[in-house]
Amino acid sequence: MADLSPQDLIRRSASSVTPPANKLPEVAKMIDVSKCIGCKACQVACLEWNDRREAVGVNTGSYQNPHDLTANSFTLMRFTEWVNPETQNLEWLIRKDGCMHCADPGCLKACPSPGAIVQYSNGIVDFVHENCIGCGYCIKGCPFNIPRISQVDQKAYKCTLCSDRVAVGQGPACAKACPTRAITFGTKEQMLKDAALRIEDLKSRGYKNAGVYDPPGVGGTHVIYVLHHADRPELYSNLPRDPKISPVVEIWKGVTKYAGLAAIAIFGAVGVLHHIVAGANRVSPQDEENAKRLKEGRS
Amino acid sequence: MAVPQREPITVTRYTASARVNHWITAISLVLLALSGLSLFHPSLFFLTGLFGGGESTRAIHPWIGVVLFFSFCGLFFRFFRANLWDHTDNIWLSKVRDVLGGHEENLPEVGKYNAGQKLVFWLMSILIVVLIATGLVIWDQYFSAYTTLDQKRLGVLFHSIAAVTIICVWIVHVYAAIWVRGSIRGMTQGSVTGGWAWRHHRKWLRELVSGGPKE
Numbered sequence: 348m349a350d351l352s353p354q355d356l357i358r359r360s361a362s363s364v365t366p367p368a369n370k371l372p373e374v375a376k377m378i379d380v381s382k383c384i385g386c387k388a389c390q391v392a393c394l395e396w397n398d399r400r401e402a403v404g405v406n407t408g409s410y411q412n413p414h415d416l417t418a419n420s421f422t423l424m425r426f427t428e429w430v431n432p433e434t435q436n437l438e439w440l441i442r443k444d445g446c447m448h449c450a451d452p453g454c455l456k457a458c459p460s461p462g463a464i465v466q467y468s469n470g471i472v473d474f475v476h477e478n479c480i481g482c483g484y485c486i487k488g489c490p491f492n493i494p495r496i497s498q499v500d501q502k503a504y505k506c507t508l509c510s511d512r513v514a515v516g517q518g519p520a521c522a523k524a525c526p527t528r529a530i531t532f533g534t535k536e537q538m539l540k541d542a543a544l545r546i547e548d549l550k551s552r553g554y555k556n557a558g559v560y561d562p563p564g565v566g567g568t569h570v571i572y573v574l575h576h577a578d579r580p581e582l583y584s585n586l587p588r589d590p591k592i593s594p595v596v597e598i599w600k601g602v603t604k605y606a607g608l609a610a611i612a613i614f615g616a617v618g619v620l621h622h623i624v625a626g627a628n629r630v631s632p633q634d635e636e637n638a639k640r641l642k643e644g645r646s
Numbered sequence: 647m648a649v650p651q652r653e654p655i656t657v658t659r660y661t662a663s664a665r666v667n668h669w670i671t672a673i674s675l676v677l678l679a680l681s682g683l684s685l686f687h688p689s690l691f692f693l694t695g696l697f698g699g700g701e702s703t704r705a706i707h708p709w710i711g712v713v714l715f716f717s718f719c720g721l722f723f724r725f726f727r728a729n730l731w732d733h734t735d736n737i738w739l740s741k742v743r744d745v746l747g748g749h750e751e752n753l754p755e756v757g758k759y760n761a762g763q764k765l766v767f768w769l770m771s772i773l774i775v776v777l778i779a780t781g782l783v784i785w786d787q788y789f790s791a792y793t794t795l796d797q798k799r800l801g802v803l804f805h806s807i808a809a810v811t812i813i814c815v816w817i818v819h820v821y822a823a824i825w826v827r828g829s830i831r832g833m834t835q836g837s838v839t840g841g842w843a844w845r846h847h848r849k850w851l852r853e854l855v856s857g858g859p860k861e
Contacts, residue, residue, distance in 0.1 A: 361691060362688060459685040459691065461688060478700075480694075480700035480704045481704055483790065486786070487784075487798050487799045492795055496787075496790070501705075501787065593799050596799055596803075603806055603807060603810070607806065607810035610814055611813050611814060611817070614813075614814045618818075621821075621825070622821075622824075622825060625746060625748055627827050628825055628826045630827065630839060630845050631841070633841075634844045635654040638654070638839070638841050638851065639655055641851065641852070642840065
């Protein structure tokens with residue numbers, strides 16, 4: 348969407364930018380899973396604000412609908428029913444899935460198209476669709492499996508953290524719609540403080556492993572979770588325990604890229620050098636004569 | 647000394663259909679390299695301009711790959727017999743200094759293809775199989791549902807490594823054709839001079855002259 352100013356860019360895919368002298372304060376969306384009631388108001392608000400529609404789905408015995416993130420649904424409530432072995436209580440773990448807005452975004456690292464993915468100094472990672480070529484490299488770069496390619500225009504879509512709203516001082520649509528304030532938005536500093544208070548409260552109520560999810564493997568995220576079982580994030584529909592950009596992607600976008608071009612250049616240069624040193628390999632008149640004799644001798 | 651006023655004899659090296667087959671493959675390979683490199687390194691993204699922009703480059707590249715695959719299959723079945731490895735190929739390879747120095751008098755007599763050409767043939771064959779297989783894995787528009795994300799990540803890594811390798815093999819192939827003067831006409835006009843065959847592929851020339859096994 349790119350509604351924030353180009354001067355606020357700190358990263359731009361397949362190109363370099365001069366980091367701004369004055370950085371915006373880092374923002375974050377805090378999703379308090381312990382407060383979520385699974386009403387999906389956030390999903391609706393997201394579709395509304397972004398003017399997207401989802402086709403009517405099929406019930407497969409879960410409240411989860413659609414079944415996965417799509418090019419229209421940038422956010423999705425993922426429902427897990429889990430029996431806590433310590434208490435024998437059935438716990439309904441509902442996690443609002445979507446882009447985490449990593450400080451070290453794998454999508455941006457993988458993107459081959461200049462300016463199709465940008466990162467603003469406030470931490471928002473945004474897709475600029477006019478530059479997107481639909482290659483799907485961002486999907487391979489993402490440690491959370493978030494971006495989706497639209498079958499309509501073959502471009503990649505994901506949560507923008509409502510960059511267009513944030514640019515004019517508003518919070519994201521999902522946070523605005525949440526009836527229990529499970530989704531809140533503010534500076535990252537403030538959100539971490541709020542999270543600490545929530546964790547203290549949860550611990551006082553017996554959730555001794557309550558904690559914040561702000562994974563350092565991707566440099567921290569600008570969407571953070573408060574989890575009652577922060578020691579087991581995978582309980583929440585396989586939230587990765589220690590997300591990182593895949594080493595395969597690092598090799599592909601690191602050493603392969605540079606060594607590959609170097610190898611091609613070396614092969615070309617060796618060819619030129621060899622020709623200078625050895626000269627052309629020419630057929631001599633003697634060779635032609637020998638061939639003729641061979642032919643005449645036999646025919 | 648030779649008698650220079652006589653026209654050199656010529657021998658047929660490639661039929662018209664083999665040449666058409668080769669040049670379809672060659673053009674495809676060059677287009678694939680240009681479009682692939684444009685998405686491989688940001689400094690080469692400008693090459694997408696040759697294909698009408700980034701989006702159309704992304705859309706066209708895999709289709710050219712399909713053309714190349716089937717076209718190369720034609721070349722493979724035409725040429726694989728003549729490229730089967732022979733014990734004299736090991737001797738030829740062991741004398742790499744004479745090869746690079748152009749001292750062919752020190753090398754064993756060569757059939758239709760020398761060991762270097764055979765290596766190019768088999769490397770191209772293997773790499774094209776790797777490229778089409780990994781290419782399908784990352785052709786998200788049609789095949790994204792058939793593989794996992796981790797498989798796609800490996801697919802794109804091996805696709806790029808195989809692509810870089812095949813470009814290097816291609817440089818060797820093209821350079822050899824330029825360095826060994828008189829080779830290119832074999833693939834353009836279809837014939838080479840008798841002297842060329844005598845110098846570089848004497849065993850093949852003997853077979854042609856004696857009407858023995860041809861390929």
